[in-house]
Amino acid sequence: MPAPLFIKYRTKHGNSYVYDCATGRILAVDEVVYEIIDDFRILTDEEIHRKHILLGSDKVQAALDDLYEIRKKHHLIDHDPKELSQIEIVEYEKRQYPLGEFWKSAAALLILGLTERCNLDCVYCCYSGKFEGQRVHSDKVMNTVVARQAIRQFLDGEQVIDGIYPITFYGGEPLLTFYHLEECVRFAVEEAGRRGKKVRFSVTTNGTLLRDEVCDFLVEHDFLTIISLDGPRGAHDRYRVFPDGRGSFDLVWKNLRRFVERYPDYKNRGLNITLSPPFDLEETGRFVEECFRDFPLIRASLVNIGSEYRFENSETAATRYGCSSCSHCENGLHPKEDFRQFRDEDKRQLKKLWDDCLECVARDGVAGAWRRMPFAMALFDSQISHIHGRNVTRQASEWEFMIPCLPGFTRRFCDVDGNYRVCERVDDSAAYRLGNVWDGLDSERMENVLELRRHFGDCGNCSALKNCDICFARIPCSDKGREGYDPNFDRQCRESRQSHQKMLQLYTEIMEVNPSAFERHAADQGNSTLRFGAPNSRIETETRERLKLESFHSF
Amino acid sequence: MSIQPTGFQRADLSLEYEAIDETATTAEKICCKCLVPDQSVCNTEGNSGTFMTAASGSLYSYHFT
Numbered sequence: 001m002p003a004p005l006f007i008k009y010r011t012k013h014g015n016s017y018v019y020d021c022a023t024g025r026i027l028a029v030d031e032v033v034y035e036i037i038d039d040f041r042i043l044t045d046e047e048i049h050r051k052h053i054l055l056g057s058d059k060v061q062a063a064l065d066d067l068y069e070i071r072k073k074h075h076l077i078d079h080d081p082k083e084l085s086q087i088e089i090v091e092y093e094k095r096q097y098p099l100g101e102f103w104k105s106a107a108a109l110l111i112l113g114l115t116e117r118c119n120l121d122c123v124y125c126c127y128s129g130k131f132e133g134q135r136v137h138s139d140k141v142m143n144t145v146v147a148r149q150a151i152r153q154f155l156d157g158e159q160v161i162d163g164i165y166p167i168t169f170y171g172g173e174p175l176l177t178f179y180h181l182e183e184c185v186r187f188a189v190e191e192a193g194r195r196g197k198k199v200r201f202s203v204t205t206n207g208t209l210l211r212d213e214v215c216d217f218l219v220e221h222d223f224l225t226i227i228s229l230d231g232p233r234g235a236h237d238r239y240r241v242f243p244d245g246r247g248s249f250d251l252v253w254k255n256l257r258r259f260v261e262r263y264p265d266y267k268n269r270g271l272n273i274t275l276s277p278p279f280d281l282e283e284t285g286r287f288v289e290e291c292f293r294d295f296p297l298i299r300a301s302l303v304n305i306g307s308e309y310r311f312e313n314s315e316t317a318a319t320r321y322g323c324s325s326c327s328h329c330e331n332g333l334h335p336k337e338d339f340r341q342f343r344d345e346d347k348r349q350l351k352k353l354w355d356d357c358l359e360c361v362a363r364d365g366v367a368g369a370w371r372r373m374p375f376a377m378a379l380f381d382s383q384i385s386h387i388h389g390r391n392v393t394r395q396a397s398e399w400e401f402m403i404p405c406l407p408g409f410t411r412r413f414c415d416v417d418g419n420y421r422v423c424e425r426v427d428d429s430a431a432y433r434l435g436n437v438w439d440g441l442d443s444e445r446m447e448n449v450l451e452l453r454r455h456f457g458d459c460g461n462c463s464a465l466k467n468c469d470i471c472f473a474r475i476p477c478s479d480k481g482r483e484g485y486d487p488n489f490d491r492q493c494r495e496s497r498q499s500h501q502k503m504l505q506l507y508t509e510i511m512e513v514n515p516s517a518f519e520r521h522a523a524d525q526g527n528s529t530l531r532f533g534a535p536n537s538r539i540e541t542e543t544r545e546r547l548k549l550e551s552f553h554s555f
Numbered sequence: 556m557s558i559q560p561t562g563f564q565r566a567d568l569s570l571e572y573e574a575i576d577e578t579a580t581t582a583e584k585i586c587c588k589c590l591v592p593d594q595s596v597c598n599t600e601g602n603s604g605t606f607m608t609a610a611s612g613s614l615y616s617y618h619f620t
Binding site for chain 2: 017018024025026027028029030032033062063066067069070075388389390392507508511515518
């Protein structure tokens with residue numbers, strides 16, 4: 001019998017809640033509702049009365065009446081799980097497109113992988129050759145003709161974000177081919193102007209090549225410039241090293257200070273901080289606070305070894321690319337670097353920072369927390385604010401399936417060879433190739449990529465349906481995944497659901513004590529994402545075993 | 556009433572979703588979440604962001620990753 005899909009939970013303040021998975025709304029409930037709701041619409045009312053006789057017949061009846069009453073207001077409607085099927089139609093800007101046509105006509109962000117060369121040899125780099133399924137650094141440089149073709153195709157597409165066409169440059173180290181980057185920018189500006197469109201640029205760099213003329217060019221073209229800097233010298237030099245093992249901090253820091261002195265008022269720059277064990281989060285926090293004024297766009301994240309394995313106690317932590325059991329590991333070719341080993345002390349520091357951050361958000365709100373704890377917020381804000389920013393609907397006439405991105409649209413990554421890929425972070429699987437600059441995007445390939453999500457299990461019955469955060473970059477070795485069941489997928493789903501549930505509780509606890517905690521004000525704004533925005537993709541499941549991508553402009 | 560919607564959500568959700576002001580210029584649109592006018596640097600990473608026009612208060616929804 002179809003029944004509502006919900007999550008029930010209690011907060012530390014002793015209150016009971018039900019999260020309605022259909023609408024995304026949080027309902028405060030009394031103890032009787034909390035007790036009987038698991039059986040609601042599963043058992044008959046009579047059976048519920050018999051089962052919960054100790055609660056008192058009058059109270060149970062009152063709770064049932066209220067449950068039926070609130071369903072009239074479109075809460076707790078029955079959930080009828082559907083099999084995920086083909087996507088056929090995309091609605092965007094009030095127009096409908098066959099999926100293939102839409103994919104070919106628009107993208108929210110073009111990422112040009114200018115080169116696979118890098119002048120650093122960072123220990124944790126996924127292109128270091130230690131990660132199964134990933135490409136390795138090479139001397140390849142993108143051909144100018146390839147770059148121009150990719151830019152042309154991007155600009156020929158429909159406008160996505162107010163007529164701004166964001167282009168970002170990626171590597172290897174993109175500034176190793178600065179001449180090429182300059183050429184691409186000039187070409188893009190010229191081509192955009194010819195079409196009456198605007199382009200906007202960003203680059204992520206290791207900061208070793210930020211010479212004056214480079215800074216001049218970036219500022220002249222209002223680049224969003226993100227520099228990878230892992231904290232003070234000790235933390236940074238532990239893993240971000242030149243091929244001869246020397247740390248890169250001194251050079252990067254010198255370049256950053258000169259950049260700031262040369263352009264003290266330029267705020268369109270930030271830091272990308274990768275936190276790798278062993279931690280000294282207090283020291284890193286102090287360092288980040290010192291940098292915050294000159295580099296207001298700060299993002300911090302834990303080293304990329306795969307969140308699903310991060311705090312496992314196994315000696316050799318697996319990577320998100322399935323490294324723990326790869327042939328390199330078995331043959332002892334993978335050194336057990338420290339960056340994969342989270343000590344108890346690291347976990348303790350993280351836990352303390354997390355707790356302090358939650359307390360600060362509850363007390364001072366998100367805006368206040370950014371002022372007081374910018375480093376912690378750079379690390380945790382997106383996680384803490386995720387539930388607040390969830391999709392909430394007035395009605396839930398149809399079930400919807402959210403995916404973090406629509407391949408080929410949210411990001412369009414062009415590699416040095418001119419292949420289009422889902423994004424710069426997915427593994428090197430052939431399955432993630434979406435086409436190329438010569439033939440354009442291949443609808444069939446993109447649909448196949450979307451179908452990879454089927455392997456994530458029972459999306460139709462998932463309580464995190466509207467908050468799924470599993471992106472394609474978290475699907476390891478997709479070529480293998482397509483062949484069948486992979487337990488890693490289930491594991492990721494399970495952990496994503498658990499995390500969603502925990503965050504619901506923490507979010508509610510914050511809102512109980514400070515209902516305006518998540519209000520932000522422009523003047524308080526301390527941080528911005530390091531990436532250009534792109535629409536999430538929204539898929540609604542329908543009874544006719546058909547998926548339809550709904551408008552990005554409606555809830 | 557033993558069940559009560561909490562309103563623990565973005566404040567803008569009380570507005571009519573259909574009320575999108577399509578005439579608003581970029582400068583008039585602000586993110587409901589971070590209140591930054593320029594959505595290209597909105598900090599709603601990993602979440603859906605919703606923009607509203609400052610003048611009318613009507614929604615201009617957009618999702619960001």
